[in-house]
Amino acid sequence: MKVSLTVNGARRTVDDAGESETLLQVLRDHLGLTGTKNACEQGECGSCTVYLDGTLVCSCLVLAGQADGAEVTTVEGLSAAGAAAVQEAFVEAGAVQCGFCTPGLVMAAHDLLAHNPDPGDDDIREALAGNLCRCTGYQKIVDAVHRAASPTTTP
Amino acid sequence: MTALDTVVAGGRVGERATRLDGYPKVTGQFAYASDLHRDGMLFGATLRSPVASARIRSLDLSGVAGSPGVAAVLVAADVPGKNRFGLNFDDQPVLADTVVRYQGEPVAVVAASSPARAWDAVGRIVLELEPLPGVFDMEEALADGAHRVQEVGNVLRHVHIERGDTRSAGADVWVEGYYETAMQDQAALGPEAGLAVPAEDGGVDLYVATQWLHADREQIAPCLDLPDEKVRLHLAGVGGAFGSREDIHMQIHACMLALRTGRPVKLSYGREESFHGHVHRHPARIWMRHGATRDGRLVAVEARLLFDGGAYASSSPAVLGNAATFAAGPYDVPHVRIDGTVVYTNNPPCGAMRGFGAPQVCFGHEAQMDKLARALGIDPVDLRLRNALEPGLSLPSGQVLTGSAPVREVIARCAALPMPDAEPLEGRGAFGYPGGTGNVTRGEGIKRGVGFAVGFKNIAYSEGFDDAGSARVTVRLEGDEPVAEIHTAAVEMGQGLYTLLAQIVRTELDIDRVVVRQADTAARNTGSTSASRQSMMSGGAVQMACAQVRAALFERARSQAGAGAGNHELSVGRGWVNAGGHPLARVADLLDEPVSREAVYHHRRTGTFDDKGQGDVHVCFAFAAERAVVDVDEDLGLVRVVQVAAAIDAGRVLNPLGMSGQVEGGTAQGLGLALMEEVQLSDGAIRNASFTDYLIPTIADMPPVVSAAVEDPEPGVPYGAKGVGESPTIVATAAIVAALRDATGRELNRAPVSPDELAGLRPPAATQGPPPCPDVPGQDPVPLYFQSGSGQQRLM
Numbered sequence: 001m002k003v004s005l006t007v008n009g010a011r012r013t014v015d016d017a018g019e020s021e022t023l024l025q026v027l028r029d030h031l032g033l034t035g036t037k038n039a040c041e042q043g044e045c046g047s048c049t050v051y052l053d054g055t056l057v058c059s060c061l062v063l064a065g066q067a068d069g070a071e072v073t074t075v076e077g078l079s080a081a082g083a084a085a086v087q088e089a090f091v092e093a094g095a096v097q098c099g100f101c102t103p104g105l106v107m108a109a110h111d112l113l114a115h116n117p118d119p120g121d122d123d124i125r126e127a128l129a130g131n132l133c134r135c136t137g138y139q140k141i142v143d144a145v146h147r148a149a150s151p152t153t154t155p
Numbered sequence: 156m157t158a159l160d161t162v163v164a165g166g167r168v169g170e171r172a173t174r175l176d177g178y179p180k181v182t183g184q185f186a187y188a189s190d191l192h193r194d195g196m197l198f199g200a201t202l203r204s205p206v207a208s209a210r211i212r213s214l215d216l217s218g219v220a221g222s223p224g225v226a227a228v229l230v231a232a233d234v235p236g237k238n239r240f241g242l243n244f245d246d247q248p249v250l251a252d253t254v255v256r257y258q259g260e261p262v263a264v265v266a267a268s269s270p271a272r273a274w275d276a277v278g279r280i281v282l283e284l285e286p287l288p289g290v291f292d293m294e295e296a297l298a299d300g301a302h303r304v305q306e307v308g309n310v311l312r313h314v315h316i317e318r319g320d321t322r323s324a325g326a327d328v329w330v331e332g333y334y335e336t337a338m339q340d341q342a343a344l345g346p347e348a349g350l351a352v353p354a355e356d357g358g359v360d361l362y363v364a365t366q367w368l369h370a371d372r373e374q375i376a377p378c379l380d381l382p383d384e385k386v387r388l389h390l391a392g393v394g395g396a397f398g399s400r401e402d403i404h405m406q407i408h409a410c411m412l413a414l415r416t417g418r419p420v421k422l423s424y425g426r427e428e429s430f431h432g433h434v435h436r437h438p439a440r441i442w443m444r445h446g447a448t449r450d451g452r453l454v455a456v457e458a459r460l461l462f463d464g465g466a467y468a469s470s471s472p473a474v475l476g477n478a479a480t481f482a483a484g485p486y487d488v489p490h491v492r493i494d495g496t497v498v499y500t501n502n503p504p505c506g507a508m509r510g511f512g513a514p515q516v517c518f519g520h521e522a523q524m525d526k527l528a529r530a531l532g533i534d535p536v537d538l539r540l541r542n543a544l545e546p547g548l549s550l551p552s553g554q555v556l557t558g559s560a561p562v563r564e565v566i567a568r569c570a571a572l573p574m575p576d577a578e579p580l581e582g583r584g585a586f587g588y589p590g591g592t593g594n595v596t597r598g599e600g601i602k603r604g605v606g607f608a609v610g611f612k613n614i615a616y617s618e619g620f621d622d623a624g625s626a627r628v629t630v631r632l633e634g635d636e637p638v639a640e641i642h643t644a645a646v647e648m649g650q651g652l653y654t655l656l657a658q659i660v661r662t663e664l665d666i667d668r669v670v671v672r673q674a675d676t677a678a679r680n681t682g683s684t685s686a687s688r689q690s691m692m693s694g695g696a697v698q699m700a701c702a703q704v705r706a707a708l709f710e711r712a713r714s715q716a717g718a719g720a721g722n723h724e725l726s727v728g729r730g731w732v733n734a735g736g737h738p739l740a741r742v743a744d745l746l747d748e749p750v751s752r753e754a755v756y757h758h759r760r761t762g763t764f765d766d767k768g769q770g771d772v773h774v775c776f777a778f779a780a781e782r783a784v785v786d787v788d789e790d791l792g793l794v795r796v797v798q799v800a801a802a803i804d805a806g807r808v809l810n811p812l813g814m815s816g817q818v819e820g821g822t823a824q825g826l827g828l829a830l831m832e833e834v835q836l837s838d839g840a841i842r843n844a845s846f847t848d849y850l851i852p853t854i855a856d857m858p859p860v861v862s863a864a865v866e867d868p869e870p871g872v873p874y875g876a877k878g879v880g881e882s883p884t885i886v887a888t889a890a891i892v893a894a895l896r897d898a899t900g901r902e903l904n905r906a907p908v909s910p911d912e913l914a915g916l917r918p919p920a921a922t923q924g925p926p927p928c929p930d931v932p933g934q935d936p937v938p939l940y941f942q943s944g945s946g947q948q949r950l951m
Binding site for chain 2: 018028029032033034035036037038039040041042044045047074075076078079087088090091092094096097098099100101102103106121122124125126128129130131132133134135136137138139140141142
């Protein structure tokens with residue numbers, strides 16, 4: 001199956017996607033964009049979170065065919081979109097340990113801040129409740145989002 | 156894979172240092188094992204047993220022959236060398252040969268041109284099994300006539316610790332309790348994965364996410380019938396571990412397929428397979444009887460521990476040794492009798508998980524201390540303070556605490572941490588109530604409770620292991636700038652070790668630019684990233700190597716300066732070797748040739764148990780106390796953990812940011828076992844092998860964790876620092892369940908606590924009483940008496 005999509009601003013075509021393959025597999029296995037992670041592959045952990053036509057999705061729950069013609073932004077494309085502040089905040093706040101959940105959390109935090117530039121703790125908890133992290137206990141992730149919202153104040 | 160290079164200045168020992176792999180991780184550039192790729196690589200897939208106990212009648216591969224893209228199908232007969240491996244004993248087949256002993260046991264492996272083709276081929280293999288009886292209950296494993304899981308029988312190890320005489324302890328008050336903890340999954344987000352690349356010399360290079368490269372090789376090489384030097388391991392990015400990567404999973408399979416096909420082979424598990432592909436935390440049944448005098452002096456502890464080791468030994472013998480020595484808690488108890496048994500069953504193998512035997516017994520001894528406090532009418536924190544261990548006192552195993560043991564300090568410090576701000580019962584946001592955004596209460600039916608727990612953990616390996624740390628530090632010029640490079644076999648799995656090693660180098664050599672080379676078996680064995688040991692062991696080796704590098708620089712400076720150096724003591728700082736505080740030679744000018752030194756750090760030697768379970772078996776200890784505050788909605792059995800306060804014995808804090816990250820993350824895993832995490836089994840089969848059905852805490856479940864470090868340096872240890880990776884997990888479960896008991900008044904003797912138990916719909920876990928102590932030759936693991944080979948010990 002042929003799938004054409006725009007990934008991080010570049011037009012990409014995959015000629016041999018399987019019919020049951022997902023957008024996650026297209027990104028990781030066909031396009032070599034392994035920043036998007038594969039921790040549960042059933043939409044529970046959020047590690048594979050990307051923007052699909054501007055909407056936050058679990059790429060493991062999107063069939064490759066559904067992404068045909070779509071515009072996709074992955075963690076690799078966030079910096080180009082001017083979102084380095086979120087990524088920097090995760091490093092500075094200590095919100096990264098093993099880092100496997102981090103790309104998904106960075107995407108979700110980016111989306112939250114785009115809709116709510118100054119979220120409270122509960123806003124953050126609600127927005128990130130679909131992303132599992134096994135290392136940090138989440139406290140520094142909350143710190144990171146606050147830090148990204150107002151980069152000048154140090155939590 | 157490239158070295159982890161850091162250009163972040165600063166970050167010396169004791170300072171808040173951000174991760175040196177932080178930027179690659181937040182931008183998606185960091186290469187985890189499951190991200191690896193080689194042109195022309197094949198993909199592996201594994202056929203696993205669908206049942207827990209059966210004889211293999213036949214294995215028909217004819218359906219796979221000629222399948223498109225399939226390069227190899229391998230079964231037990233294809234294992235080039237020994238078809239057995241294991242951490243403590245080689246009792247586990249690479250591929251099952253005659254019988255299968257647990258559901259999910261590997262039977263055959265396939266390599267094909269795509270994952271889909273590999274899985275299609277696995278589906279074409281016809282595995283015919285003849286059902287065998289199975290043992291799925293750890294008490295049944297001890298019954299006469301029980302199905303024997305292994306030839307040596309079902310007792311894997313029994314440890315007996317006896318001091319004084321509990322019958323003549325002079326106790327005025329006795330309390331008894333029975334406790335159960337469930338099988339917990341490490342649930343590291345990164346799946347088991349690796350890439351095996353065949354080499355021209357007939358050997359293989361394996362890129363893998365593991366916790367100990369050399370122990371892997373020790374087990375892999377004999378199975379491949381290759382000498383060690385032809386099996387080269389390289390660390391791939393590790394997406395968390397928590398004990399789950401101590402054992403072999405895909406390593407030997409991928410190497411076999413690569414050697415057979417002559418092509419690189421990648422094996423990467425999915426989530427369901429991951430639940431079958433690694434060991435779990437042992438489920439435990441614990442009977443305890445505590446005796447105290449009326450004035451609150453703990454005088455006797457009797458404990459019977461039973462741990463389910465599952466089908467293969469893994470590290471169960473060592474887990475049991477820990478559980479037995481910690482069963483009385485960090486308290487001074489003159490009369491003790493502890494009997495611990497770990498058994499083989501046809502359940503999934505259990506082994507290492509953060510805490511390694513300590514969380515289970517902490518759940519028991521802390522519940523007992525609360526019971527005792529109630530029986531005596533003494534404040535529970537006060538009772539713990541009265542009985543706390545201190546330097547000079549000894550454990551039930553007779554080991555005298557010679558190092559730092561700030562038990563009272565962690566208790567007092569934790570108790571003094573601020574309680575959560577008072578909240579009115581009405582008008583909170585959704586996250587202010589049990590059930591969260593489920594909006595199931597507005598404050599009606601809510602009860603608050605507070606619980607407290609103290610626990611401890613040994614650091615580094617015990618019972619005579621000499622698990623030395625090793626590192627090489629090289630200083631060379633890049634342009635005009637001195638750069639320090641660290642090369643070790645130490646595994647960074649997310650906890651922040653490499654950042655810490657770089658901090659040590661910056662501190663010792665005052666060189667800002669530090670590069671950590673990819674860990675591999677070309678470096679000397681430095682032991683496992685586990686047992687809270689790497690800060691001490693690899694950290695110690697790096698510190699020693701730096702001292703040697705410094706000495707070499709001084710020697711060069713002296714010979715360059717001639718008499719100018721005088722008799723002044725030399726030091727290094729700001730790019731100069733200084734004599735008596737005055738610049739003597741620029742470090743950069745001393746590096747025409749790089750300076751490279753390797754050092755090995757040994758911890759103090761430990762002993763083994765005698766026949767009464769007495770022995771100086773542990774190196775040193777880290778203590779922790781946590782206090783949990785919970786709200787319980789008793790109508791629905793829902794919980795909101797409001798706050799956890801933690802006081803952690805760190806010896807000395809090397810990186811405050813890394814430390815609080817360990818405390819918060821470790822507490823989260825303890826919270827998981829308290830409230831939701833359980834691998835559910837039915838006739839040995841895992842019923843919930845997914846993140847839909849096996850729940851781990853989300854950001855909505857985690858309360859704020861208020862933590863404080865207690866700094867009481869451990870003598871004779873680099874910087875006096877103790878690892879903090881495990882102790883928070885150990886106490887969190889006990890503290891949270893204690894708070895639930897306080898809120899509800901219910902017994903709650905099983906972790907995780909279910910909503911049904913909180914709502915009073917399910918009775919406490921029941922017991923017929925402790926099982927008999929098995930008849931064993933001695934304190935050693937039973938397979939040793941049958942001359943089974945030992946695994947890790949041979950590395951030392």
